[in-house]
Amino acid sequence: MIPKLTPDRSLDDLTLAFLKTLELEGKFSGEIHADFPTRLIHATDNSVYQVMPRAVLQPRQRDDINVIMAQAGRPEFRRVKLTPRGGGTGTNGQSLNNTIIVDTSKYLNNIIEFDAQTGLVRVEPGVVLEQLNTWLKPHGFFFPPNVSTANRATVGGMVGSDSSGKGSRIYGKTSHYIEKMTTVLIDGSDFVTSALGADQTAIEAAQKTRVGSVYRKIIDEILPRRDQIKSTFPEMNRGLTGYNLKEAVGDDGASNLSFLIAGAEGSLGLTKEITFRVIRLPKYKALTVVRYASFDDALRHVGRLVAFDPIAIESIDDKVMKLAEQDESWHVLAQLLGTDGATIPTRGFNVVEFATDDADELAEKQRQLAQYLADNPTEANAPIGSVVASDPAQMAAIWSIRSKAVGLLGNLEGKRRATPFVEDTAVPPENLADFIAEFRALLDGEGLDYGMFGHVDVGCLHVRPLLDMCDEEDEIRLRRVSDGVVELTKKYNGLIWGEHGKGFRGEFSPVYFGPELYDVLRRIKKEFDPEGQLNPGKIASPFGMDLPITPIDEAPMRGQLDRQIEAGLKNDYLNATRCNGNGACFNFDEFDAMCPSYKVTRDRVHSPKGRAGMVREWIRQISVGTDAEAPELAFANARDFSHDVYDAMNGCLSCKACAGQCPVKVDIPEMKSRFLAAYHARYPRPLKDYIIARLERLAPLTASAPALFNVLQSLPPVKWAFARFAGLEDLPKTSTRKLGPALHARGIAPFNKNQLVNLSDAERVKSVLLIQDCFTTHYDVETFLGHVDLLRKLGYRVFVPPYRPNGKAQHVKGFLKQFDKQARDNDAVYGDLAQFGIPLVGVEPSVTLTYRQEYAQRLQNRPDYRVNLFHEWLESEIRNGRLTPPKIAATIEPGNVPTLFPHCTEKTSIPDVSVKWQKIFDAFGVKLATERTGCCGMAGVYGHETANHDNSRRLYEMSWQKKAEKTGVNNMLVTGFSCRCQVKRQQGTRPQSPAEYLAKVL
16 A cells, blocks of 8 residues: 655645655655655664655656656756665765655565576666575576675665675676666656667767767767876776766777766666676685784785785774674684684784685685795785685684674774774775875874774775764864875875765765866766756766755764753663664565564664664654754654654564664664653553553463463454454463473472572582473463473473563563562572572573563662573583483484574574574484574564554564475474464464473483
8 A cells, every 4th residue: 555645744845746746646656755754764874974855755666766757857846856765774875865765675676587598687776685696596696796785785776886895806896797777867768778889879879869968968078088087097996986987988989878877876867777797606615814913914915815816805903803802703703713822913814715616726726825825924914824714604604703893893882983984995905005004093193993894905995983973073073084084095096985985975076086077077967967856965966057065074964963862861772872874674684583573564664773763863852852943853743753753663573683683782672661661651551561561460360270261262252352452362372281280290399499408519510490481381381391301301400489470571561660670579589599509591582581681771780690591501511511411312204303493582682592402402412403584473472462463474474484384383493482372373383392392302
């Protein structure tokens, strides 16, 4: 269903007329958004800027772009401005503007056709890079430009910035793979570009059409200036992008105007579809990791490594190295990288990647490099060691440190954060070490810390200085540093924008193009966009028009808004302002846990970035009140913006995937609970919230007469009433088997603390305190008993303390006073039990993690205790030699291999959960398979809320259903209670937990 136009009162008359015409004429089939939340979410990217658009259009069909552009070309709408947007991952505000945004990511994300014979694939602009490569992989092909945001960057955005990435020395950049492209011009006509010979170009230019006029202007502007262009832009891999005069027209008049449009950031036209050349996947890959005593040595040694012709050399500096050493996975990486036990500290890496179709050729390349390193240990800048990796898992682990660089820098404590604004400078590789030495001196002179990493084989290093953009002095530093870096890159014959586009750095275009060639840009701009309607203020304005290019420090910045937020509110909602807009939560991968509500709605308001942005604006509005000079804010306050925030938060599953996977650890469930507490201090709560919050206390009541309550719950009138008035459905049935008698039958007496007092040390070592939770105690007793039985069979004495509510549901629904009290009471009880030296072990992952996540976030001066996840404790017992499990003799037939499906909260909070369960099963002599899944769609209570019924089902179908059907429910080992409920609801059969499985087959 197409949303109806619901503009807010701040919309100007021209924009409103444009949108109403678009809606009423009926030719546009996409979505029209002029509401405050959607505009707010499209006001940011991964840069320091925040620019409120006037509206957001989301084309549903490719021809919708023609409709938009044709209408914008009408005389009455020639003051309407448009800006295209893809994944919104830009670091320089490329897609930010006070215009109407045309967002192609929601619907125009289809792979249209592929021809393996020619290696050509035709796609829509909203296709995500990783989506494309995943689709191509079974055919043996891939699209080479490799950006770090591959799982959310769209190919249309990559065309807009002419992106490259790792491997560009061999593979080049996006424009090198455009076989054919259709761009829609401002009058709505299609402009098709491809490689044309001189004769073909002349024919195109001779046409008495709009296309012919464009060709004539470009040829007339570029061809006479070929020598000047070549001398202005010397040969360099990370050369000119955007209005690429050098490659658009050859010396003989042959042309490929795709080079002109790629990198123009939508300032010449809007991309409608692209045909890319793709290439065969290399059959073999290997890495050599070369370690250095200093980062300067690593940079100065690159030229010698390039001589061995790798496809890429990536480098990491000492700052990132030190941060990586604090990462939880460092102990594994240290062994792979060769730093474990090294006598000289490693302060720089070069990761050298080879790829070929011939295994012998690959081995020879590795051998030659190894021989060279061994033969030259004393040469200048020589490395201090190296390791070789060819196993795919090892290579993935090594590359992970490079991919984590941004996140590691982003998580530095303090007000200053790693800030992208000069991060993609590129100079000829032979100049890189000297350039970086001066770059570092510049940053040191400003008193700034920084991290560096990147594509050193092509002279492109990502430099992220740490700035506090709420500090006016640091905002001024951004200008000083930018100007200094522009001078440096000119000095070393490079460019300030070598990979990530120009955006608001377009003001520096005249510096690099020079006055005459910059006027050429402006005349080309006028030919394409005579009224300056497309992404105005970027790169170049039409010749003869007084339309200024927006300077880097005059575009509105997030920090300017954040400094208005009252300090107490900022501290309470710290991660709201820490969100840097990197967009990792827009991951397209349906088998990745983050973020299920975004995946199922494709609405960016319903993402961690969207929700953080909403909360950020909400606390700003609370801080400043209604501002008469900001009509948007005045209107938002008039209708109480908190309702919009509530709507956004209400769609959150509280799965905590963002808290584990977001590079800067934006924890939306914690933010949500605080917001709901504040919101419902002013507005009444729905009945379902009270029921959910009291579930842990109501469960013992239903367990006292399970048959009666289950019958009542199944009655159609009761089910209807619950769905109609309480907004809840399919609530789990109470277990008819009671835990107390089942424990008694196993010889486990009711718990008494005195039982622990007289235990010997040997008895304590073989004892476990198994902590009850609401779900496996009352609704899934078989799972709890499975854990008990496994422990007893392994020789452990099991103590089961009395059931205590955990408070998880109270936290989810924002009953924070009650949650805090419950947490304090539990801290007192479990802190006391911990003094006996017996491990506390939980059964249900999400509940168990609450003791060390939500409790730690809410409470100060807590007692020193830890409730372990069952697999953490069991793996530790095996690893430390305290348990040698018996080998299970049962033969597992092919096709019946047990397969692990971890809970979302568990696997994103504890990333090695699958690895540890595999080690446990290996110790028992059982092969355990693992499945990579997204969210099952239940997430605690989310799937039981009637309003979420359809989304819950769709999420299950998106990820779990495919895997469940492949594996078979009987072979699924599911760690989370809510996940087991969802499988039973959707498949009709309840799967086992891993502990149950082991207990049964032992």
